[in-house]
Amino acid sequence: MNEPLLKAQGLVKRFRTPSGGETIAIDYVDIDLYKGEVIALIGESGSGKTTLGRALLRLLALDAGEITFDGVDLLSLRGSQLREARRSFQMVFQNQQANLHPRLSVIEMLNESLRLHQPLLDEESRIQKATDLLDRVGLTDHHQRYLASLSGGEQRRVGLARILATTPKLVVADEPTSGLDAAIKLQTIDLLKELRGDSLTYLLISHDLGLVRRIADRVLVMLRGRIIEEVPIEGLGKVKHHPYTQKLLDAANLGSSRGQAAEVMSTTTASIEDVQGRGPGCHYCELCPLLTNDESLSIHCTSHRPPLENKVACFPLSVQRGNTL
Amino acid sequence: MSKIKVSKIKVIKIWRASSLSFQLSSLVVFAVFLCGLVNPLISYDPVLDVDLSRRDLAPSLSFVMGTDGQGRSVGLRLLKGVEAFFFPGLIAGFFAALIGGGLGAICGYLGGWVGRSIAAILELIDTLPRMVFLVLICTIYPPSILLIAMISCLLFIPSIATVVRRKVESLGAEDYILAHVAHGFHPLKIISYHILWLQCRALLTRQLIFVFSYVLFIETALSYLGDYGVQEPYPSWGNMVAQSRISVAAWPWAIPAVAIIVTIAALLAFGDGIARRDEEVKR
Numbered sequence: 001m002n003e004p005l006l007k008a009q010g011l012v013k014r015f016r017t018p019s020g021g022e023t024i025a026i027d028y029v030d031i032d033l034y035k036g037e038v039i040a041l042i043g044e045s046g047s048g049k050t051t052l053g054r055a056l057l058r059l060l061a062l063d064a065g066e067i068t069f070d071g072v073d074l075l076s077l078r079g080s081q082l083r084e085a086r087r088s089f090q091m092v093f094q095n096q097q098a099n100l101h102p103r104l105s106v107i108e109m110l111n112e113s114l115r116l117h118q119p120l121l122d123e124e125s126r127i128q129k130a131t132d133l134l135d136r137v138g139l140t141d142h143h144q145r146y147l148a149s150l151s152g153g154e155q156r157r158v159g160l161a162r163i164l165a166t167t168p169k170l171v172v173a174d175e176p177t178s179g180l181d182a183a184i185k186l187q188t189i190d191l192l193k194e195l196r197g198d199s200l201t202y203l204l205i206s207h208d209l210g211l212v213r214r215i216a217d218r219v220l221v222m223l224r225g226r227i228i229e230e231v232p233i234e235g236l237g238k239v240k241h242h243p244y245t246q247k248l249l250d251a252a253n254l255g256s257s258r259g260q261a262a263e264v265m266s267t268t269t270a271s272i273e274d275v276q277g278r279g280p281g282c283h284y285c286e287l288c289p290l291l292t293n294d295e296s297l298s299i300h301c302t303s304h305r306p307p308l309e310n311k312v313a314c315f316p317l318s319v320q321r322g323n324t325l
Numbered sequence: 326m327s328k329i330k331v332s333k334i335k336v337i338k339i340w341r342a343s344s345l346s347f348q349l350s351s352l353v354v355f356a357v358f359l360c361g362l363v364n365p366l367i368s369y370d371p372v373l374d375v376d377l378s379r380r381d382l383a384p385s386l387s388f389v390m391g392t393d394g395q396g397r398s399v400g401l402r403l404l405k406g407v408e409a410f411f412f413p414g415l416i417a418g419f420f421a422a423l424i425g426g427g428l429g430a431i432c433g434y435l436g437g438w439v440g441r442s443i444a445a446i447l448e449l450i451d452t453l454p455r456m457v458f459l460v461l462i463c464t465i466y467p468p469s470i471l472l473i474a475m476i477s478c479l480l481f482i483p484s485i486a487t488v489v490r491r492k493v494e495s496l497g498a499e500d501y502i503l504a505h506v507a508h509g510f511h512p513l514k515i516i517s518y519h520i521l522w523l524q525c526r527a528l529l530t531r532q533l534i535f536v537f538s539y540v541l542f543i544e545t546a547l548s549y550l551g552d553y554g555v556q557e558p559y560p561s562w563g564n565m566v567a568q569s570r571i572s573v574a575a576w577p578w579a580i581p582a583v584a585i586i587v588t589i590a591a592l593l594a595f596g597d598g599i600a601r602r603d604e605e606v607k608r
């Protein structure tokens with residue numbers, strides 16, 4: 001764990017809103033991903049986590065920032081160089097059907113990927129390889145099947161097999177278990193874990209804390225385009241968290257006891273998105289419980305943006321953690 | 326060898342599963358195509374065919390469809406008349422589908438303001454009344470079937486592009502395209518293969534057939550409205566109807582008229598059938 005596999009600095013992405021204004025989807029984010037680690041990026045929908053995941057893989061144009069992947073300046077790659085580089089970083093889309101075709105059979109889809117990414121193989125060894133890949137994801141008897149006859153979990157597996165047809169070092173998985181029922185979710189998680197065997201780095205974008213607890217090594221919490229806290233998985237729920245992280249955790253715990261984690265999460269979402277406009281201060285200052293009885297802190301928080309210091313973007317907590325270290 | 330066998334079985338299977346209207350229309354389309362393809366092999370001199378001694382003969386064994394007001398064989402002219410619209414129609418349809426499909430896919434792929442402005446220009450062109458425009462062109466330039474085909478092709482490019490663009494947008498375009506970019510495909514491959522071939526091929530075939538039938542239709546209409554279509558003495562189904570509408574006998578105009586109606590109806594039904602077949606989910 002010395003040089004990060006992917007190092008991104010000062011990423012900024014702005015979007016035009018239909019009304020002509022601008023929103024900032026990624027707000028000066030720095031992120032390091034190390035080889036073989038699983039990083040979970042959590043936050044409610046609209047926090048910019050999907051945008052960040054896509055930006056890291058150069059799937060959208062950034063307004064500012066630098067990304068180094070495996071020693072290469074990613075943003076300087078063009079055309080065929082970039083396409084070749086994509087072999088080593090792949091993405092699992094939330095919409096699992098996005099890269100599958102209703103008119104190609106499973107084996108044809110894999111064959112297509114292999115032709116693209118392992119051009120030296122001949123037809124016969126491609127079929128052999130595709131068969132191996134399907135065995136690996138547990139779809140041995142599904143060669144001639146089409147998308148419509150596959151279950152959600154099986155579609156996910158085909159997607160994963162397609163990714164394995166490349167030689168990925170980094171996989172960004174956007175909600176890889178959304179839309180799956182509990183049993184298949186577990187299978188998919190196991191599969192993800194297993195595929196990790198070959199020192200793959202994962203960036204897992206999810207609001208499913210159950211999934212995160214199972215496989216992540218490190219958790220990044222995102223709020224309104226900023227990363228506001230970074231916790232190793234062992235520390236999750238044990239250290240004193242940023243009040244927003246705490247709220248997410250509480251919501252998830254409350255939800256899982258009722259079996260409705262997702263629902264509670266989305267309620268949290270609504271209450272945050274209700275508060276419009278972003279002042280110069282902390283993104284959480286309108287809702288922060290720490291401010292209620294501290295006048296001077298309140299003034300500071302609403303006029304200054306807390307940097308990510310001691311792995312938490314919160315003035316009082318950064319100081320506290322600094323003291324205990 | 327085995328491949329041919331498999332495709333034979335497939336064809337029979339598809340045939341059995343098709344509706345009656347699709348079966349009938351595909352027979353007609355097949356017949357018209359056959360006529361069109363053998364046409365260049367048939368030699369026919371429209372001037373030598375004139376024989377005033379055998380005017381307006383009723384259908385008989387020697388003239389299966391009778392003769393017209395100048396004693397020419399209606400059957401032979403009907404067959405030879407296919408040539409008038411066949412290749413021009415095919416070419417017009419092919420290029421309209423190719424260019425329109427390409428433009429539509431590019432608009433959908435690019436999205437953003439570039440895609441939107443191309444789309445807006447195309448939609449503007451699409452509001453031109455086609456028929457009026459064609460008549461106008463034909464009064465300015467010497468009328469010929471090639472000109473008609475070319476203009477029809479141009480006139481259909483925008484509407485095809487729009488249909489394809491809508492389709493691309495309905496694919497949940499952003500993710501479909503992005504997922505392929507992310508996987509490392511070349512943009513040209515995504516446009517030509519993943520969008521046009523895998524997702525739009527039936528739609529484009531249908532449009533091609535539509536343009537093809539439009540060329541036939543418009544040639545008829547222009548022949549009838551005034552001599553803008555294929556010029557006498559060369560036969561086209563349109564001018565056969567137009568020239569003999571004053572003739573005493575019914576067959577010289579009734580036969581080509583029925584041929585036109587049946588062919589156009591069959592083409593449209595065939596196109597629909599193909600599109601519908603393609604919408605069925607593959608399992």
Ligand code: SF4
Pocket residue numbers: 242243244282283284285288289290291301306313314315316317
């Ligand atoms: S910086 Fe201030 S407002 Fe923001 S979370 Fe910390 S205490 Fe709350």
